[in-house]
Amino acid sequence: xxxxxxxxxxxxxxxxxxxxxxxxxxxxxxxxxxxxxxxxxxxxxxxxxxxxxxxxxxxxxxxxxxxxxxxxxxxxxxxxxxxxxxxxxxxxxxxxxxxxxxxxxxxxxxxxxxxxxxxxxxxxxxxxxxxxxxxxxxxxxxxxxxxxxxxxxxxxxxxxxxxxxxxxxxxxxxxxxxxxxxxxxxxxxxxxxxxxxxxxxxxxxxxxxxxxxxxxxxxxxxxxxxxxxxxxxxxxxxxxxxxxxxxxxxxxxxxxxxxxxxxxxxxxxxxxxxxxxxxxxxxxxxxxxxxxxxxxxxxxxxxxx
Numbered sequence: 411x412x413x414x415x416x417x418x419x420x421x422x423x424x425x426x427x428x429x430x431x432x433x434x435x436x437x438x439x440x441x442x443x444x445x446x447x448x449x450x451x452x453x454x455x456x457x458x459x460x461x462x463x464x465x466x467x468x469x470x471x472x473x474x475x476x477x478x479x480x481x482x483x484x485x486x487x488x489x490x491x492x493x494x495x496x497x498x499x500x501x502x503x504x505x506x507x508x509x510x511x512x513x514x515x516x517x518x519x520x521x522x523x524x525x526x527x528x529x530x531x532x533x534x535x536x537x538x539x540x541x542x543x544x545x546x547x548x549x550x551x552x553x554x555x556x557x558x559x560x561x562x563x564x565x566x567x568x569x570x571x572x573x574x575x576x577x578x579x580x581x582x583x584x585x586x587x588x589x590x591x592x593x594x595x596x597x598x599x600x601x602x603x604x605x606x607x608x609x610x611x612x613x614x615x616x617x618x619x620x621x622x623x624x625x626x627x628x629x630x631x632x633x634x635x636x637x638x639x640x641x642x643x644x645x646x647x648x649x650x651x652x653x654x655x656x657x658x659x660x661x662x663x664x665x666x667x668x669x670x671x672x673x674x675x676x677x678x679x680x681x682x683x684x685x686x687x688x689x690x691x692x693x694x695x696x697x698x699x700x701x702x703x704x705x706x707x708x709x710x711x712x713x714x715x
Contacts, residue, residue: 427697429631436635436690439517447513447685450533454509455681458502459673465498500552507548507604510688511537514605517692536608543607546614551600558593565589591633591640598632599625601687605695624694631694635687642683650676 427435440447472491476484515536537544566585570578602621606612612620625632651672655663662668 429628429634432628432631432690432693433634435693436686439689439693440686444682444685446516446533447689448682450512450516451509451681451684451688452678454505455677455684456674458505459677461498461501461505465494468494500548503552503555504545504548506684507544507551508534508537509684510601510604510691511540511544511608513685513688514608514692514695517689518605518609518696540607540611543614543617544604547600547603547607547618550614550618551597551603554600555593555597558596559589562589562593587640591636594640595629595633595636598636598687598691599629601625601632601691602695605692609692609695621695624697628694631690635690639684639687643680646679646683647676650679 469491472487472494475487481488512533516533566582566589569585600618600621602624603614603617606617606620607614654668654672654675658668
């Protein structure tokens with residue numbers, strides 16, 4: 411069955427779909443082709459996790475190479491550790507952008523429609539064709555995210571000075587999550603840039619500006635998608651951990667393979683939660699009706715089977 415994504419596209423800005431209607435559309439598309447979205451996001455999630463694991467291992471080796479009491483004399487090693495940390499974060503971020511580009515190409519009808527061979531479909535073709543632009547958008551949004559987190563930490567530090575650490579520490583974990591969600595929600599205003607680049611071939615700067623314009627009126631929708639992504643990932647991790655604890659005998663938990671099994675399944679479970687946010691970005695980008703050059707070409711009408 412064909413689902414025409416252009417069905418919800420209005421003729422005037424004030425006839426845009428409500429957040430509730432758009433969320434219904436997102437989850438309908440997500441449920442209808444869950445396997446396809448999972449096949450796109452799972453590989454990038456696994457690669458991102460491997461990158462972070464390698465970086466963590468390298469950072470531990472660096473700090474084991476000298477006593478922490480002599481850290482002031484090892485500025486080069488500390489700089490290397492920071493480079494590994496932020497470099498791995500950026501590579502993981504870039505892989506997420508790559509997955510978004512692949513999903514956008516499917517949502518907008520640029521990928522092979524044969525859903526019987528989801529693992530073999532090359533949904534990443536459009537992403538590879540625009541790898542330079544994806545790299546620039548990933549770098550821009552990553553910097554925006556880092557700046558936002560620094561500001562969040564500054565606000566948190568100011569709050570600690572006002573109320574005192576003794577009173578604040580019980581809320582520190584939760585305020586950290588709130589700060590992360592708020593910053594991620596702001597960064598999501600640029601989430602339509604990659605779909606615009608991949609499906610319409612606009613320049614990076616034009617896509618970034620257009621994404622910010624398109625986010626207007628959809629802030630609540632984007633905020634909900636971010637919450638769903640963050641909360642869903644946490645729930646997926648705990649579901650796998652607690653589920654295996656209940657299903658497997660206690661002595662299995664002491665086996666070396668058990669930890670890796672939990673980690674691997676948790677990554678895949680969290681990956682299954684991410685597609686709705688990417689689908690939402692793609693739908694908003696596809697719903698741009700103000701500029702004819704940004705509307706998908708008629709011969710490539712956005713749809714999936």
